[in-house]
Amino acid sequence: MLMLHKVLEEFGIPASDIRALPFGTGLINHTWKVKINGGEKTFILQRINGNVFKNPKDIACNVQLIAEYLATHYPSYLFVRPLKSNHGQGLAYVEGEGYFRMMPYILKSHSLDVVQNAKQAFEAAKQFGRFTRLLSGFDVSKLKVTIPDFHNLPLRYRLFEESTVQGNPERIALALEKINCMKELSFLVERFSEMERRGVFKLRVTHHDAKISNVLFDKQNHGLCVIDLDTVMPGYFISDVGDMMRTYLSPVSEEERDFSKIVIREEYYKAIVEGYLSEMKGELSEEEKKCFFDAGCFLVYMQALRFMTDYLNNDRYYGAKSEGQNFYRACNQLVLLRRLLEKENQLRAI
Numbered sequence: 001m002l003m004l005h006k007v008l009e010e011f012g013i014p015a016s017d018i019r020a021l022p023f024g025t026g027l028i029n030h031t032w033k034v035k036i037n038g039g040e041k042t043f044i045l046q047r048i049n050g051n052v053f054k055n056p057k058d059i060a061c062n063v064q065l066i067a068e069y070l071a072t073h074y075p076s077y078l079f080v081r082p083l084k085s086n087h088g089q090g091l092a093y094v095e096g097e098g099y100f101r102m103m104p105y106i107l108k109s110h111s112l113d114v115v116q117n118a119k120q121a122f123e124a125a126k127q128f129g130r131f132t133r134l135l136s137g138f139d140v141s142k143l144k145v146t147i148p149d150f151h152n153l154p155l156r157y158r159l160f161e162e163s164t165v166q167g168n169p170e171r172i173a174l175a176l177e178k179i180n181c182m183k184e185l186s187f188l189v190e191r192f193s194e195m196e197r198r199g200v201f202k203l204r205v206t207h208h209d210a211k212i213s214n215v216l217f218d219k220q221n222h223g224l225c226v227i228d229l230d231t232v233m234p235g236y237f238i239s240d241v242g243d244m245m246r247t248y249l250s251p252v253s254e255e256e257r258d259f260s261k262i263v264i265r266e267e268y269y270k271a272i273v274e275g276y277l278s279e280m281k282g283e284l285s286e287e288e289k290k291c292f293f294d295a296g297c298f299l300v301y302m303q304a305l306r307f308m309t310d311y312l313n314n315d316r317y318y319g320a321k322s323e324g325q326n327f328y329r330a331c332n333q334l335v336l337l338r339r340l341l342e343k344e345n346q347l348r349a350i
């Protein structure tokens with residue numbers, strides 16, 4: 001049982017009446033919506049997964065630097081600043097519980113769990129683009145790398161290959177057919193490496209978790225800002241664009257097991273491209289602008305590899321609520337990738 005009052009005390013909030021409900025669907029950190037004193041104040045509380053984020057303080061460091069930069073240069077940008085702990089930091093350590101971050105709950109805003117229309121996809125893409133654009137004058141090398149090699153596709157492929165040899169033998173046997181399908185798609189790793197070698201992608205401040213629930217919307221469904229900044233670090237624009245494609249193009253999520261429901265909605269693709277470019281047009285090179293489709297393929301493929309690797313490694317990263325969950329997620333992403341590749345010509349033309 002989490003000692004919530006202890007955590008709140010660390011943030012200088014002594015509260016007697018605390019109500020906390022799990023919030024969102026994140027796989028890595030635990031998040032709660034916390035109401036104190038009969039709803040007098042509401043917060044978002046997050047426990048950082050210390051197995052994934054080896055140096056939780058780096059997250060607070062990054063967020064602090066970005067907050068300062070935006071406050072100086074773009075004071076009207078709605079930046080959700082974490083609360084300061086009693087030690088003056090943007091996170092608190094509680095003995096036996098771990099590291100916590102706490103954010104004010106922004107009234108008159110809401111987030112979405114699924115994208116319901118292309119307009120929302122446009123707005124979200126605009127917000128991720130805007131975030132990177134507003135920070136284009138910020139020295140990206142000042143940011144700490146909160147998860148090394150997070151979106152390093154060649155490395156993810158190597159880890160996948162390793163897991164197909166050193167992983168759980170029973171699971172390897174069960175997944176053999178899908179493992180081979182994944183290996184056949186490794187031309188995407190070559191493509192990625194080749195682009196990286198040519199220096200196609202510039203390092204910028206990148207969010208690295210561009211799912212729809214990480215965007216705040218106002219009542220009129222205009223995007224307000226992006227949230228959940230634990231994976232903000234130097235990266236390529238393809239990470240955010242690709243992850244949006246991975247999570248917005250299909251009407252069903254990575255959890256869906258009826259794969260016939262996985263389809264690519266072209267109008268959502270168009271919305272992502274247009275929304276992102278509405279902010280980033282002037283920042284991206286001509287070559288980068290040609291990589292929107294590749295971005296989708298790279299990120300979907302990487303996620304398929306990550307889920308499969310985790311399945312073969314006994315779910316030690318993502319965990320699993322049911323037997324084979326990561327296997328089915330990997331298969332889902334593999335189908336999504338196939339659907340995407342089938343539409344290559346149409347989508348590249350957008």
Ligand code: GN1
Pocket residue numbers: 025026027028029052147209231254303
């Ligand atoms: C994890 O925790 P969550 O759901 O925001 C993962 C992402 C994956 C995603 C797949 C730090 O994100 O990279 O795309 O699951 N985050 C980390 O659902 O590994």
Ligand code: MG
Pocket residue numbers: 026209228
């Ligand atoms: Mg996240």
